[in-house]
Amino acid sequence: MLIKKKSQKIVDKVNAEACDQCGKCPSSCPVTARVEGFNPRQIIAKVALGREVDLMKSQVIWTCTSCLKCKERCPEEISPYDIMLALRRIAIHLELPHPEGFDESAKVVAETGAVQQPQLVRTRNKERKDRKSMGLPPAEKPRDMAAYTETLRGILEEGEA
Amino acid sequence: MKYALYLGCTVQTEQYGYEASVRTTMPRLGVELVDMTGVSCCGFPPFSSVSELAWLYSSARNMAIAEGMGLPIFALCNGCHLSFVETKHKLEHSPELKAKMNEKLAREGLRYEGKAELIHIFELLHDVVGKDKITAAVSNPLEGLRFAAHPGCHAIRPSRIGRPDDPENPKKLDDLITWLGAEAADYPEKIDCCGSSLAAASGKTVLDIAGEKLKAVKRRGFDGLVTTCPFCFKVYDNKQRAIQATVGDRELEVPVFYYTQLLGLAIGVDQESLGLDLNQSPIDPVLEKIGGK
Numbered sequence: 001m002l003i004k005k006k007s008q009k010i011v012d013k014v015n016a017e018a019c020d021q022c023g024k025c026p027s028s029c030p031v032t033a034r035v036e037g038f039n040p041r042q043i044i045a046k047v048a049l050g051r052e053v054d055l056m057k058s059q060v061i062w063t064c065t066s067c068l069k070c071k072e073r074c075p076e077e078i079s080p081y082d083i084m085l086a087l088r089r090i091a092i093h094l095e096l097p098h099p100e101g102f103d104e105s106a107k108v109v110a111e112t113g114a115v116q117q118p119q120l121v122r123t124r125n126k127e128r129k130d131r132k133s134m135g136l137p138p139a140e141k142p143r144d145m146a147a148y149t150e151t152l153r154g155i156l157e158e159g160e161a
Numbered sequence: 162m163k164y165a166l167y168l169g170c171t172v173q174t175e176q177y178g179y180e181a182s183v184r185t186t187m188p189r190l191g192v193e194l195v196d197m198t199g200v201s202c203c204g205f206p207p208f209s210s211v212s213e214l215a216w217l218y219s220s221a222r223n224m225a226i227a228e229g230m231g232l233p234i235f236a237l238c239n240g241c242h243l244s245f246v247e248t249k250h251k252l253e254h255s256p257e258l259k260a261k262m263n264e265k266l267a268r269e270g271l272r273y274e275g276k277a278e279l280i281h282i283f284e285l286l287h288d289v290v291g292k293d294k295i296t297a298a299v300s301n302p303l304e305g306l307r308f309a310a311h312p313g314c315h316a317i318r319p320s321r322i323g324r325p326d327d328p329e330n331p332k333k334l335d336d337l338i339t340w341l342g343a344e345a346a347d348y349p350e351k352i353d354c355c356g357s358s359l360a361a362a363s364g365k366t367v368l369d370i371a372g373e374k375l376k377a378v379k380r381r382g383f384d385g386l387v388t389t390c391p392f393c394f395k396v397y398d399n400k401q402r403a404i405q406a407t408v409g410d411r412e413l414e415v416p417v418f419y420y421t422q423l424l425g426l427a428i429g430v431d432q433e434s435l436g437l438d439l440n441q442s443p444i445d446p447v448l449e450k451i452g453g454k
Contacts, residue, residue, distance in 0.1 A: 030354045030370050035363070062362040065370065066206070067354035068318035072328050077321075088210040101361035105207040106215065113201035115170040121177060123438040124445075134177045134436065136184070140168075143199040147268045148222075155215045155265070 003094060007052045010086040016048040018076040025080055028069035038063045040070045040080035047083060056091045060084075062099050093159040110152035113141040162289060164235035164280060165227040166194040170202050171391040172237050178436030179391055182421035183237060183282075185434045190290045190298060194235065197226055203236070205244035206358060214261075220248035221262045224279075225271040233278035235285060239315035239390040242281050243324075249275060250322045281325035282389045282420075283316060287333040295340045300429045302342025303451055308423075309383040310334035310345050311374075311397070313390035314354050328352075337420060338387060341427040350377040355393040365407060371396045372408035375415045385416035385447055387423060394419060398442045416444040426451050 025040035026032040032039050038060055046055055055061055061084045071079035091098055105115050118139045120128050131139060142148035172180050187194055204219030224245055227234040236242040252259040253275055262273055286295065312331045320328040331352065335345035356370030375397060378386050388394050396404075398417035405413045417440060425435040426448075437444065 034366060034369055065354050065356050066358040067314040072318040085209055089212060092211050099362045102210050106211040109202045109207045115202055115207055116174050119175045121175055121439055134181055136177060136180060139173050140198060140200045142201050144269055151265050151268055152215055155218055156212055
């Protein structure tokens with residue numbers, strides 16, 4: 001199975017079987033405290049049991065705030081955060097269901113050099129301001145946009161997961 | 162003290178108050194900022210969940226530009242700074258990846274050696290500029306005000322690859338606040354996350370998480386919350402009305418500032434140059450207390 005073959009490579013690297021299930025990660029996690037079914041300790045347990053494909057097919061891997069407390073506090077230096085990112089990349093590469101927005105912003109960056117173009121923002125008094133009216137220099141972008149875009153598109157199509 | 166200024170997407174495209182206050186305050190403290198040309202997104206977060214190679218490439222590309230300038234990179238955003246630190250670390254430990262990056266960078270005439278130094282705003286203000294210079298520059302001390310420091314997750318974690326402050330007990334932003342004449346007090350929620358990275362998956366959870374922190378800051382009697390992270394600011398300040406609606410508390414009002422805005426007020430920069438009219442949270446009572454131009 002293609003999915004398993006790809007995810008096994010991640011699993012081999014993450015040392016999930018060293019997890020003592022001590023519970024430092026869920027007790028630190030801002031999402032576990034609020035979203036039922038999200039628990040980094042259980043994520044590691046599933047990976048250790050070879051059930052990471054279930055995770056990739058669920059919403060769980062998309063529900064992390066990237067606060068990095070789990071990674072910081074793990075006594076075994078396992079990082080539920082990095083595991084979730086790695087599983088997200090495989091899920092996206094294999095076009096498994098995932099929240100909208102991730103592919104879109106990657107595409108926008110590859111095409112324009114930034115996640116968005118400079119916005120017109122509002123003051124507290126409802127006036128509009130932009131970079132120019134703030135006295136700020138024009139926003140920067142890659143000089144050779146064609147070469148930049150071609151390179152990033154190539155990397156994204158390659159899909160290194 | 163000369164640095165290559167890396168703004169990053171969020172600052173460059175909407176968080177103008179941060180950029181303006183950095184540009185007006187730093188030179189007064191002897192820090193020369195040189196704009197980087199041809200820069201792009203650091204890769205975090207748009208590529209971190211999609212392609213690790215695209216993420217590393219994006220960070221390496223910007224660091225290569227700074228190398229060409231022969232200057233350390235001063236990245237304003239916590240996320241960009243961490244992205245550069247992580248990429249530098251990964252490429253240092255993988256000559257194959259580094260070679261692969263350089264092969265791709267060559268198409269734009271760039272080369273990444275890994276020589277560019279990286280500096281975070283806490284390091285620059287706290288460790289390089291330092292207490293003596295900052296306190297000497299203060300002409301309008303922010304006396305009688307007590308602020309909650311919010312360093313932001315990516316400024317302090319993961320400590321294993323080197324962050325500018327302690328992962329569990331960060332103090333630098335507190336020091337920086339006190340050097341302006343204001344008070345900073347420790348509080349249990351100080352290192353809690355703003356939740357902003359969840360925006361793509363669950364906007365409501367972000368507002369819940371941020372609301373908890375704002376409630377704590379208000380309950381503990383602070384006059385405001387201070388940060389240097391554009392993502393955190395965007396949630397606590399720009400989305401404060403939405404937070405109030407989500408947590409069902411219309412009176413949950415907390416003034417939110419970029420540290421460099423307070424720094425500017427303390428060293429006598431006028432409010433407009435600090436972009437203070439862009440803060441959406443109710444900062445006017447604090448500004449009245451501070452006075453100045």
